Amino acid sequence: MTTTVITGIGELVTNDPGREGLLGLVHDAALVVEGGRIAWVGPAAEAPEADVQVDAGGRAVIPGFVDSHSHLVFAGDRSAEFEARMTGQPYTAGGIRTTVARTRAASDEQLTSHVARLVAEMRAQGTTTLEIKSGYGLSVHDEARSLAVARQFTEETTFLGAHVVPADTSAEAYVDLVTGPMLAAAAPHARWIDVFCEDGAFDVDQARTILAAGSASGLRGRLHANQLTYGGGVQLACELGLVAVDHCTFLSPLDVESLRDSRTIATLLPGVEFSTRQPYPDARGLLDAGVRIALASDCNPGSCFTSSMALCIALAVREMRMSPAEALHAATAMGAAALDRDDVGVLAPGKAADLVLLDAPSYVHLAYRPGVPLVAGVWQAGRPTL
Ligand code: NIG
Numbered sequence: 529m530t531t532t533v534i535t536g537i538g539e540l541v542t543n544d545p546g547r548e549g550l551l552g553l554v555h556d557a558a559l560v561v562e563g564g565r566i567a568w569v570g571p572a573a574e575a576p577e578a579d580v581q582v583d584a585g586g587r588a589v590i591p592g593f594v595d596s597h598s599h600l601v602f603a604g605d606r607s608a609e610f611e612a613r614m615t616g617q618p619y620t621a622g623g624i625r626t627t628v629a630r631t632r633a634a635s636d637e638q639l640t641s642h643v644a645r646l647v648a649e650m651r652a653q654g655t656t657t658l659e660i661k662s663g664y665g666l667s668v669h670d671e672a673r674s675l676a677v678a679r680q681f682t683e684e685t686t687f688l689g690a691h692v693v694p695a696d697t698s699a700e701a702y703v704d705l706v707t708g709p710m711l712a713a714a715a716p717h718a719r720w721i722d723v724f725c726e727d728g729a730f731d732v733d734q735a736r737t738i739l740a741a742g743s744a745s746g747l748r749g750r751l752h753a754n755q756l757t758y759g760g761g762v763q764l765a766c767e768l769g770l771v772a773v774d775h776c777t778f779l780s781p782l783d784v785e786s787l788r789d790s791r792t793i794a795t796l797l798p799g800v801e802f803s804t805r806q807p808y809p810d811a812r813g814l815l816d817a818g819v820r821i822a823l824a825s826d827c828n829p830g831s832c833f834t835s836s837m838a839l840c841i842a843l844a845v846r847e848m849r850m851s852p853a854e855a856l857h858a859a860t861a862m863g864a865a866a867l868d869r870d871d872v873g874v875l876a877p878g879k880a881a882d883l884v885l886l887d888a889p890s891y892v893h894l895a896y897r898p899g900v901p902l903v904a905g906v907w908q909a910g911r912p913t914l
């Protein structure tokens with residue numbers, strides 16, 4: 529098998545818990561890639577010989593971003609809704625139905641090429657692992673085909689039939705549909721099941737029922753909770769021991785205690801607060817309480833249409849008082865943990881060789897230089913893809 533050594537890495541973020549500090553930094557580093565995986569990491573002066581040598585030219589290298597929350601399968605445009613919001617309209621989940629109508633009307637080919645474009649956009653910005661949800665189909669046929677499209681791009685697919693209740697249905701009948709025929713059609717294409725647990729979407733009892741049905745079909749649960757209002761979603765996620773609960777914007781002291789006492793990761797999505805002018809989640813308070821945090825984009829046409837994990841890091845640092853190191857860790861290693869993956873998000877022997885070269889001397893520039901395209905190269909499974 530061909531081996532490749534990347535030398536001349538000015539600063540290497542490994543996220544290896546066996547090394548010092550949160551990020552396990554190595555300066556003047558090299559790493560060796562073999563068969564899609566990392567074979568060796570260490571000081572450049574000690575690097576072993578390899579078949580191919582690549583010079584990073586003093587750049588910083590980080591693990592590829594792990595974006596554990598996105599809604600890429602959709603059609604249509606909601607920029608007018610965004611514009612109205614920026615001139616005073618509040619964000620409501622009502623816009624989801626606009627996207628549902630457009631998504632149902634799109635062909636499989638249109639949906640696939642749209643997802644391909646967004647995935648390419650993410651990759652060019654350094655995302656090497658991503659999760660994709662359904663949730664703009666809301667019929668048996670349209671949820672199943674949304675997931676079949678998503679599955680072409682990632683193993684991390686999530687059935688979000690319980691996004692909102694479609695216009696022409698009662699909540700009770702819709703929960704029966706989601707937990708019955710829709711779940712049966714979706715399950716073969718999905719790894720996860722998610723519910724939008726919120727006023728105006730699904731309540732805690734409905735979420736519990738839907739997650740239980742998903743679990744009986746072999747899907748693992750995750751939750752959208754406490755995005756727009758206080759509620760019981762976060763506590764349900766902790767009680768059920770879900771891997772992740774996402775948004776966590778409106779948290780009571782009891783919610784924070786539940787998170788602290790559980791292994792459930794709070795996935796914060798600061799692009800949403802930026803794009804809806806909502807207050808940001810209290811990342812600092814959560815971290816200080818000992819809660820595990822991931823950062824993700826929530827890329828979707830309504831509440832947040834960015835695919836940039838670097839923007840999320842910059843917002844987390846500027847607006848949520850995370851340190852640059854905490855924010856990068858949350859966007860890589862913790863994103864992987866939020867997908868229950870131990871093969872990505874860390875650059876150590878045996879892990880996937882998914883990495884990003886930055887046109888910068890340090891990872892700190894991700895937050896220090898907001899909006900600047902710093903990604904100089906992306907390697908996926910040991911091969912340069914950019
Ligand atoms: O994560 N919260 C629910 N779903 C998306 C928004 C969907 C939309 O507005 O289209 C979210 O913010």
Ligand code: FE
Binds near residue numbers: 597599752826828
């Ligand atoms: Fe979401």
